[in-house]
Amino acid sequence: MSGYRRQLPSMTSLVVFEAAARHGSFTRAAGELGITQAAVSRQVQALEETLHLQLFRRLHRSIELTAGGHSLSKAMSEALGLVARTVRDITDRSKPAELVISASVAFSHFWLLPNISDFRRSNPDVKLTIVTQDSTANLLREDIDIAIRYGNGNWPDGKAIRLFSDDIFPVCSPGYIEEHGAPDCVADLTRHNLIASGSPDPNWTGWDQWMGAFGYSSDLCNITLSCNFYTDAIYAALRGEGVVLGWRRLVSDLLKHKQLIRVAAESVQTRHAYFVVLKPAPSRKPAVESFLAWIRSGTGESAAAPRGCKI
Template structure:
């Protein structure tokens, strides 16, 4: 059997193609690779000539991958990601002692970071890196050991395990409650100052979806403050700006500290939940196994608040 060198196009052109395909831009790929845009274009053209088919559709001020380009891009990203992680684990001291965790800003801020000191006490030898962002880190392409995500548990870049479901209910500050009183019922919420937070994630629960679960979705909303991030909405609620939707697992500590109070007995449990996601086919590093043991124990801690809850499970 002949070697890889005779079976494959030049590796330089493949690496340049991977960057251009991931960025969907010759210009951004050039910046990433430290070469000129013209050099990227030449390498891609040479690769296309070598393969005998087009990898990109050249549009006006844009490029798109062809069907064959998409297949090659996925394969290259997976292969280079595997090589990168292997080299890091073999040559870097941090490869054996660092744990990289990805989570949303809200989950990191309200759940993970307040508890992480316990994990650090149990495992002082593990260096932690927390990536907090509301767009999912791609486990195939990016250097994260564990992702904690909210959704239905189906992501193409990893295998997921249910962490816990959650209940969503309105919350406000004690000061707001003292000044405005409790709503008489769910329908009366629309007469209060509501705080909304946006998200590009279709699984996100906003006021319309929450109220609709109780038959009041058509009522006009009195949203007096809208925030781009959920963390900002909760901080605004703590400062008395109005009523926000609270994810019980995220605001539990704030309720226990009386910085927030629950407004209604009604809560919504959706089909979405929190999941731990691990990269497909990747052997577990010791620090990953340690974190999984810790977080499984943490999820068993009491999380429900208040008395009897009327819970609605969405279809």
């Protein structure tokens, strides 16, 4: 069998063609490749002459792939993508494993960072980068390996694996109770200083939804402080500014160490849950499986589900 070299045209012209087809422009392809627009045009023309096939229709101010050009463009994109992934995979084996993890400000601050040392002890060779952001990162377009999200699990950019749901109840500092006393019931919360936190996430539960779950209007609430971030609202509660809604999974350490105290038996269970979202399988790094096994082992649903309303 003859080698590929005899069956293929110039690899340079093929690479230049792929860039021009992907951009739909000789000029933008030239910018990516660091050559002139005229050089791109010459390489494409040489390829067309070699193949005896027109690959682009030259229009007045644009270019357009022909049917043959479409077929070759698809094949080149797949082939170069495969080569690029293979090169990355074999070179990554000689480098320290690295994971880029995206999480919300609240989840990163109150759950991920307090627990991440457990993962690092069992995976000392994995280098971690944690990207903290409340906006939703797109795994198909951004250099992020794992996203931890709260919602219904339906995201188009990766595979969602459920971690846990949550329940929400009022908490405050011991100092606040000493000064103001503890609420007797849900209705009694209306006389207390309440701390609210906003979120761009429509699934977020605030005082409106929480009080409404028990038949009370939030109009009766005495919200004395509002924060853009949940982390700020929790810190305000720690300083004795009032009562805040505690998401059990996020404030468990603060409750354990008596920095915050639960002040009502009533709770609201979330319908949505926290999920780990992974890049599509061909793009995953080997260390992803180690992180997934670790976080699932540490965040399983408790054997006894908490009692309370569900919203």
